[in-house]
Amino acid sequence: MAGFDVVPEPLRDGGTRLAEAGDRFADALETLEATLAGYGEPWGSGDLASLIGPAYRQTAEYIIGCLYVAADEMAIGGDDLVGMADAYEAVEDEVAQMFTSISGQLG
Structure with missing residues (x-):
């Protein structure tokens, strides 16, 4: 059976950076919305503008x-x-404790 290794710390770091990027993106969108609102209605007020605006x-x-x-x-x-990452770490800790316990019982 093929296995794989998971290193929790880089996974956690990547997750933290991704979440922060999402937050920064949302902040940038708020700035964009404010900027666009600041332009008002540059298309004017004529017949064509009544179509463009909406x-x-x-x-x-x-x-x-x-x-x-x-x-x-x-x-x-x-x-x-x-x-x-937290879940992988918890499972690894639990398995290590189980082996330590079994090893202690076997002497």
Whole structure:
């Protein structure tokens, strides 16, 4: 049977960095939203503007919403990796304790 080795610390570090990247991405999106709102309605107020404005707002809201979902998923994935590292470490500690106990009982 083929096995694999998991080193919890790099997994935990990677998860932490991924979660932080997701948080920074969400912060950048907030800045983007504020910047876009600061532009007001540069398309004007004519007949064409009455078509452009709603289309722009709906499209921008949809895209930014999708990007927020991506940022959240990055943060959640990072947290999951940290949890995975913790779980691997806990299992390794438990198995080591079991072998120590069995070894002590065998003398």
